[in-house]
Amino acid sequence: MQGKMNIKKLVKKDVVSLRAYSASEIPCRVKLDANESPCGFDEALKAAVLIRTNRYPDPEAKALKKLIARDFRVRPEQILQGNGSDELIYYLIATFGGPVLYPVPTFSMYGIIAQAFGEKKIAVPLDDAYDLDAAAMLTAVRRENPKLIFLASPNNPTGNCFASERILPLLEATRGIVVVDEAYQPFASDRGFLPLLKDYPNLVIMRTLSKIGLAALRLGFLIASPEIVEEVNKVRLPFNVNALSQAVAVAALQEKKKLKESIKEIVGERDRLLSAMAMIEGVTPFPSEANFILFRVFGPDRVYRALLKKGVLVRNLNDAAPGCLRVTVGSPRENTAFLSALEKIQQQQRQEQS
Numbered sequence: 001m002q003g004k005m006n007i008k009k010l011v012k013k014d015v016v017s018l019r020a021y022s023a024s025e026i027p028c029r030v031k032l033d034a035n036e037s038p039c040g041f042d043e044a045l046k047a048a049v050l051i052r053t054n055r056y057p058d059p060e061a062k063a064l065k066k067l068i069a070r071d072f073r074v075r076p077e078q079i080l081q082g083n084g085s086d087e088l089i090y091y092l093i094a095t096f097g098g099p100v101l102y103p104v105p106t107f108s109m110y111g112i113i114a115q116a117f118g119e120k121k122i123a124v125p126l127d128d129a130y131d132l133d134a135a136a137m138l139t140a141v142r143r144e145n146p147k148l149i150f151l152a153s154p155n156n157p158t159g160n161c162f163a164s165e166r167i168l169p170l171l172e173a174t175r176g177i178v179v180v181d182e183a184y185q186p187f188a189s190d191r192g193f194l195p196l197l198k199d200y201p202n203l204v205i206m207r208t209l210s211k212i213g214l215a216a217l218r219l220g221f222l223i224a225s226p227e228i229v230e231e232v233n234k235v236r237l238p239f240n241v242n243a244l245s246q247a248v249a250v251a252a253l254q255e256k257k258k259l260k261e262s263i264k265e266i267v268g269e270r271d272r273l274l275s276a277m278a279m280i281e282g283v284t285p286f287p288s289e290a291n292f293i294l295f296r297v298f299g300p301d302r303v304y305r306a307l308l309k310k311g312v313l314v315r316n317l318n319d320a321a322p323g324c325l326r327v328t329v330g331s332p333r334e335n336t337a338f339l340s341a342l343e344k345i346q347q348q349q350r351q352e353q354s
């Protein structure tokens with residue numbers, strides 16, 4: 001038998017210094033921390049009874065791709081399915097490698113996965129309006145020649161879309177791939193980057209079903225040229241999307257009216273939350289095109305804890321976006337509970353100060 005072993009010594013240096021993505025489960029009454037939708041698709045679950053548990057899932061997810069192709073007016077060969085779009089980020093970096101360029105703050109998985117692969121990460125700060133710093137991004141493109149550029153638009157956690165006049169020059173200047181991560185596009189007012197696919201062979205669009213009521217399924221997909229899809233497909237694990245998720249997603253995506261209405265309700269609630277939050281003294285919400293709102297408060301750690309004490313869980317982003325918390329748009333009742341808790345906390349703080 002081997003004696004005591006230092007496992008860390010065996011682990012790749014880049015992985016030892018990584019911090020795991022924190023997705024801890026914190027008990028709460030009102031869960032507004034993970035950008036999930038308040039609307040589920042319980043009816044679609046019935047499709048799961050048709051699954052034969054002894055058989056592998058369709059490795060190509062054909063039925064799902066057919067539906068997505070129709071909805072997005074692309075060909076099935078332009079689509080690649082992932083176990084969440086997280087997995088597609090992994091596959092993209094496995095396929096193209098680094099350097100990997102992205103603005104910060106943004107979704108942390110671009111940096112975590114790049115580091116896991118030992119690839120060089122280039123993080124360029126956003127400007128004061130949380131838009132891309134066009135000059136700094138272009139300089140990084142020219143100097144570092146990144147293989148991959150990740151742009152989440154709408155961006156997480158800031159909630160804004162990047163100006164397309166700042167994205168287009170990057171698409172033109174780079175000799176690598178530009179991935180526009182449109183996880184939150186269903187809540188945005190513009191049309192996103194899909195129409196540009198035909199003009200830019202180096203453009204990849206990423207989408208997910210997680211934010212529109214199907215987070216439990218873990219289903220994301222990318223849309224790109226057939227050549228890109230063919231290459232990334234080589235690193236995809238054979239049965240990466242399980243049969244239950246495929247069946248339920250196919251059923252849910254056909255509930256077009258419900259999907260549309262739930263998105264409309266979330267957008268309406270987001271705008272209600274934004275106006276109400278702006279009225280609370282000491283709270284600065286940032287405009288959002290997504291299903292969450294980033295907001296600045298005095299003493300974010302204290303406000304985070306106070307909200308949790310009242311049963312409301314939000315995301316503390318004080319590290320990535322100093323002074324800020326992020327709240328997901330929930331159901332009208334959840335949003336009202338959040339607003340009233342935040343109002344009371346701010347009121348109490350004012351009383352303590354006076």
Ligand code: PMP
Binds near residue numbers: 083085181
């Ligand atoms: N991209 C962005 C910008 C996100 O915020 C998230 C989820 N937080 C993802 C991708 C990952 O989504 P999925 O659930 O499809 O892995």
